[in-house]
Amino acid sequence: MTQIGKKQLPLLFLTLTVLLLFLGLNVGSVPVRVRNIYELLLNLFNGTGLRELKSEPIYLILFNIRLPRMIMALLVGMMLSSSGVVVQAVFGNPLADPYLIGISASAVTGAVLAYWMGLPDLYYGFFAFFISLGVTFLIFRLSLREGRVNTTMLLIIGIALSSFMGAFTSFAMYSIGEDSYRITVWLMGYLGSATWNRVLLLLPPLVLAVAYFYYYRLDLDALVNGDETAHSLGINTGQLKKRLLVGASLIAAFSVAFTGMIGFVGLIIPHIIRLIFGNSHKYLIPFAAAGGGIFLLATDILARTLLAPVEIPIGVVTAFFGAPFFIFLALRAKGGRI
DSSP states (O other), X not given: OOHHHXXXXXXXXXXHHXXXXXXXXXXXSSOOOHHHHHHHHHHHHTTOOHHHHHTSHHHIIIIIIIHHHXXXXXXXXXXXXXXXXXXXXXXXXXXXXXXXXXXXXHHHHHHHHHHHTTOOHHHHHHHHHHHHHHHHHHHHHHTXXXXXXXXXXXXXXXXXXXXXXXXXXXXXXXXXXXXXXXXHHHHTOOOTTOOHHHHHHHHHHHHHHHHHHHHTHHHHHHHHTOHHHHHHTTOOHHHHHHHHHHHHHHHHHHHHHHHOOOOSHHHHHHHHHHHHHTTOHHHHHHHHHHHHHHHHHHHHHHHHHTTTTSOOOHHHHHHHHHHHXXXXXXXXHHTSOO
């Protein structure tokens, strides 16, 4: 991509985000016209009392339901995509993704355990984080062969651990009883429970993790070129990979804890950004984060409108895009042969 194109891409991403936010405010089971939004904002700036406006149905729909949901979609998309970038660099595998190798499934187990124990929202993220972190290190350890991550072992172990965690989640759902339908809906990826409180809970891990990843952007470039190259530059690859996996598990776990299993975001977006910028994490980290947010925001709008007033779980929509993309990557790695 030309240097001019690289300079224009942030503006393009910003424009897409604003357009999607505006579109997301308008569409849904209750259509909201542009004039309604304009009148609401005009009343707000003209000094109409906020308490009076809060009693208006249009205000409740826009600011209490749709806007926090869209902001959460942006944040979760950024988290999943950033986590995917780092997991692929650490494992040295373009098919590595929190959803595919078991990190997301273990985070689900932690969140369900917190729900089972009747704990507040904040504990969902921490329980999901600690369990997913342990599983991530286990996957990393078991998939090593002669100091390198074996692709086949990585996927087999990820699938096996996902099945085990899924069994525990199913047991917990059975034990919960009548309320288990909430977990069933959430497992398919659900943004309908978004609140401003949950948005605020997602912000700190996202900002800290992405800043941490960007700080190690040059080290990530070295990891992509191989452990030998990283060692020759004086990088302790073992320690670096563990630290990066902590950050990747943190943001993947918090996103899963509040929105359930939303797959393939960490696989699709990093690859698209990599096609534009190559393997430089100076660009990969910020643009994959932005692209993931835009992608999830767009798919959430599709989920809310395709069968309106019925809402499709967003995990189903991302799978429609992600599954063919995964097959494409697998065939590409195999040389295009079936």
